[in-house]
């Protein structure tokens with residue numbers, strides 16, 4: 219009996235911990251490191267958990283999953299890419315779809331998604347991600 223009560227308690231603690239760290243994972247994200255050059259890009263981070271593993275995007279965070287997120291520091295993309303240490307690292311200041319790290323990662327997967335399924339809503343046009351500034 220005591221044992222059961224204890225394991226129920228352990229489960230409750232685990233559930234509470236899960237809720238606590240899940241809340242820290244950003245649900246939506248606005249990427250605006252280059253906002254002076256192009257409209258900030260908003261996307262649903264949470265929805266993307268279903269499209270790929272965490273490490274597809276957080277490619278330097280080996281072992282990052284929903285379960286390990288609470289125990290790991292997740293560096294921002296900009297911390298390595300805006301002023302990269304070496305010439306091979308794609309940087310934010312490249313607007314080209316082949317050289318900007320966001321364009322490679324984000325648009326690359328979206329193009330694949332659309333190629334696989336014409337109904338896909340994965341955005342591939344500039345204005346879909348960089349909305350034109352509101353007039354007025």
Ligand code: HEC
Nearest residue numbers: 243247266267270271272275283284287292293294295296
């Ligand atoms: C589609 C790509 C993508 C996927 C998949 C993804 N993320 Fe992210 N995540 C991002 C981007 C982009 C940011 C914003 C980083 C920045 O500010 O440069 C971010 C931010 C974060 C942050 C906040 C980091 C900070 O700056 O404080 C955490 C924590 C995080 N993600 C965890 C996860 C976990 C855990 C998963 C898997 C369950 C995951 N992400 C899946 C793209 C993704």
Ligand code: HEC
Nearest residue numbers: 275276277278293294295298299306307308319320322323
């Ligand atoms: C700890 C530093 C670091 C962080 C954080 C980081 N990157 Fe990178 N990234 C690199 C380096 C270094 C390279 C070039 C060497 C390589 O391919 O690993 C690179 C390469 C890339 C490439 C090109 C890969 C290829 O196949 O050509 C893409 C795309 C990319 N990063 C996207 C991102 C995105 C998106 C984020 C945030 C979700 C991110 N990176 C976070 C360091 C980082």
Ligand code: HEC
Nearest residue numbers: 249250251252253256259310311313320324342343344347
């Ligand atoms: C899937 C979404 C997506 C699509 C589609 C997209 N971009 Fe981006 N782009 C981004 C993200 C994310 C950033 C990083 C924004 C930031 O850091 O403020 C970015 C950054 C930029 C920047 C700023 C880079 C700099 O420092 O100068 C330019 C310019 C840009 N995009 C132009 C374009 C053009 C032109 C197209 C169409 C050919 C396009 N983008 C399509 C997501 C997208």
Ligand code: HEC
Nearest residue numbers: 259260261262265269270323324327328331338339340341
């Ligand atoms: C591994 C594949 C993959 C990667 C990487 C990815 N996406 Fe997506 N994204 C998708 C799919 C699939 C959909 C649309 C699903 C549907 O049809 O509703 C989508 C939808 C979206 C949408 C529209 C709905 C929403 O979430 O707001 C935006 C905006 C978006 N992505 C931005 C981004 C940005 C910015 C990045 C890079 C930081 C990114 N995506 C990286 C697969 C991906």
